[in-house]
Amino acid sequence: xxxxxxxxxxxxxxxxxxxxxxxxxxxxxxxxxxxxxxxxxxxxxxxxxxxxxxxxxxxxxxxxxxxxxxxxxxxxxxxxxxxxxxxxxxxxxxxxxxxxxxxxxxxxxxxxxxxxxxxxxxxxxxxxxxxxxxxxxxxxxxxxxxxxxxxxxxxxxxxxxxxxxxxxxxxxxxxx
Numbered sequence: 001x002x003x004x005x006x007x008x009x010x011x012x013x014x015x016x017x018x019x020x021x022x023x024x025x026x027x028x029x030x031x032x033x034x035x036x037x038x039x040x041x042x043x044x045x046x047x048x049x050x051x052x053x054x055x056x057x058x059x060x061x062x063x064x065x066x067x068x069x070x071x072x073x074x075x076x077x078x079x080x081x082x083x084x085x086x087x088x089x090x091x092x093x094x095x096x097x098x099x100x101x102x103x104x105x106x107x108x109x110x111x112x113x114x115x116x117x118x119x120x121x122x123x124x125x126x127x128x129x130x131x132x133x134x135x136x137x138x139x140x141x142x143x144x145x146x147x148x149x150x151x152x153x154x155x156x157x158x159x160x161x162x163x164x165x166x167x168x169x170x171x172x173x174x175x176x
Contacts, residue, residue: 056142056143056146056156057138057139057142057143057146057156057157057158058155058156058157058158059135059139059157059158059159059160060120060157060158060159060160061160061165062159062160062161062165062166062168062169062171063169065090065120065122065157065159065166066169066171068118068120068157069090069092073117073118074117074118074119074120074155074157075094075113075114075117075118075119075120076090076092076093076094076120076122077093077094077095077096077101077113077119077120077121077122077141078090078093078094078095078096078122078123078163079095079096079097079098079101079121079122079123079137079138079141080095080097080098080123080124080163081097082095082097084124085176086175086176087175088163088167088173088174088175089163089173089174089175090122090163090166090171090172090173090174091172091173091174092174093122094113096110096112096113098123098137098140098141101141101144102144105144105145105148105150106148113145115150115151115153115154116154117154118154118155118156118157119142119145119151119154119155119156119157120156120157120158120159121138121139121141121142121156121157121158121159122134122138122158122159122162122163122166123137123138123141123162123163124162124163124164125162125164131160131161131162131164131165132161134159134161134162134163134164135158135159135160135161135162137162138158138159138162139158142156142157142158143156
């Protein structure tokens with residue numbers, strides 16, 4: 001197959017344009033001057049570590065959570081199912097299953113935690129899942145409170161490892 005000079009030049013120009021477009025697509029775009037500012041990272045207190053996934057949520061150990069519970073300025077929010085909560089939960093915790101947390105914040109039913117107290121969320125991993133799954137669920141739930149705008153001045157905590165690590169540490173639980 002023989003191409004005419006005009007057809008050859010057309011094919012060559014199209015190929016160059018395609019290559020230029022590919023090279024342009026591969027370049028990283030610089031953020032615009034009016035872009036969003038990076039999120040402010042809270043300073044950890046009492047040795048708590050901010051979550052890598054959500055810097056506005058501090059991940060705390062069971063021992064640190066016990067200190068928060070004793071301080072009485074933190075609402076412990078159990079985001080497991082009602083059946084799991086009824087069977088056993090951290091003494092003094094309230095239950096709002098994670099599927100109902102957004103509804104509670106937006107409509108008030110079920111009753112959400114007070115906006116004047118800090119919130120510690122905890123869960124439990126599904127059977128066979130890693131303990132970090134419970135931590136991730138708690139972090140995600142805490143972020144609902146942060147993004148709602150209704151809880152601007154509180155600290156958010158997630159219990160590392162969730163309820164199983166609380167019970168493994170031998171801390172108080174209750175059943176309904």
